[in-house]
Each structure stands twice: as structure tokens, then as C-alpha cells.
Amino acid sequence: MMHELEDSIEMRTVVRTDAQKLWQLVSEPGWFVNDGEIVEHRITMEGDLATVTDPVHGTFRIRVVDIDPGYYVSYRWIGSSLGEGDGTEDPVPVATLIEFRLNDHGDGVELLVRESGITALDLDADAHCRFLLDNREGWEIELRAVHEHLHAD
Incomplete structure (x- = not known):
């Protein structure tokens, strides 16, 4: 018997911070590329396409799909790490859409x-199952990193 494959991962957390600080973080393309601690990236923008360079994980292309300032932003992976070479390699296509939505929680x-x-x-x-497990774990790590980063101030 074939089971229907899950198409999405969804997680929520309440961050006890100012909405503007949280927005400033999640509206930066690729902020979630890290090892559980939010780090500074080199980001160049060409229109809606961001090239994000992480000091450990390399360079990624991320498209800003939609934005409602202060409330919602979505990104689509255009490619994975561009490798260690001269940056001209074709990225491996990745099609997931990543959405961040902020809601007032009192x-x-x-x-x-x-x-x-x-x-x-x-x-x-x-x-597919490994991807879901790995990415669920990854988002749990990223949500902890959000709390730690915003409470470090």
C-alpha cells in the first residue's frame, strides 16, 4: 500500500521580543543557513535574487518570492552551495518554498x-523521509537559534 508523501513542514514558536527585531532577522535572505547559531552572511541582491555566502556552508542562491513588510516573507531555494571553485558551477536545483509569517501574540x-x-x-x-526528518530537525534548531539570538541583546 502506497502512503501519500508529506509535502510540507510547519512549525510555530512565540518569541518574546519586539516584532521589528524579529522581522529584521527573518527578512534577511538566508539567515537560516548556519549551524544553530545565527551568523553574519555576505549577501548581494540582484532584483529579487540573493546570493548568500555563509562562512562555513558556502554560497547559495535564494529568491525572495513574496514580502509583506513586517508580517510575511517567502523564499525559494534556487540552488545549493555553489562549491569551492570559482563560483561558476551550476547549482543543484532545489524547489522548496520557505515562508515566515509573524503574528502578534500579546x-x-x-x-x-x-x-x-x-x-x-x-x-x-x-x-523523502530523510529530507523530512532532517529538515524538521533543522527548523527546530533554527527556531532555538532565533530565541537565543534575539535574547542575547
Whole structure:
């Protein structure tokens, strides 16, 4: 019997911070490329396309899909790390859409993270399950990093 594959990951957290500080973080393309601690990236923008360079993980292309300042931003991976060479390699296509939505929560700001489009990836069933597990764990780590980063001030 074939099970329907999950297409998205969705997580929520309430961050006890000023909405503007949280927005400043999530509206930066690629802020979530890290090892559990938010770090500064070199970012260049050409229209809606960001080239994000992380000191550990390399260079990524991320498209800003939609933005409602202060409330919602979505990104689409255009390619994974461009490698260690001269940056001219073709990136491996990745099709997930990553959305961040902020909602007032009285004594903080609710942050909703949604990654979708997973079934559009060229993955067999085992790889699909690993992707879901890895990315769920990754978003849990990123949400902890948001709390730690915004409470370090």
C-alpha cells in the first residue's frame, strides 16, 4: 500500500521580543543557513535574487518570492552551495518554498515557519523521509537559534 508523501513542514514558536527585531532577522535572505547559531552572511541582491555566502556552508542562491513588510516573507531555494571553485558551477536545483509569517501574540510575536514543495523534489520514498526528518530537525534548531539570538541583546 502506497502512503501519500508529506509535502510540507510547519512549525510555530512565540518569541518574546519586539516584532521589528524579529522581522529584521527573518527578512534577511538566508539567515537560516548556519549551524544553530545565527551568523553574519555576505549577501548581494540582484532584483529579487540573493546570493548568500555563509562562512562555513558556502554560497547559495535564494529568491525572495513574496514580502509583506513586517508580517510575511517567502523564499525559494534556487540552488545549493555553489562549491569551492570559482563560483561558476551550476547549482543543484532545489524547489522548496520557505515562508515566515509573524503574528502578534500579546506578550511576544508568533513566528510560523512553513517549508513546502517537498514532493516536487526528485526524491525516492526513503530520501523523502530523510529530507523530512532532517529538515524538521533543522527548523527546530533554527527556531532555538532565533530565541537565543534575539535574547542575547
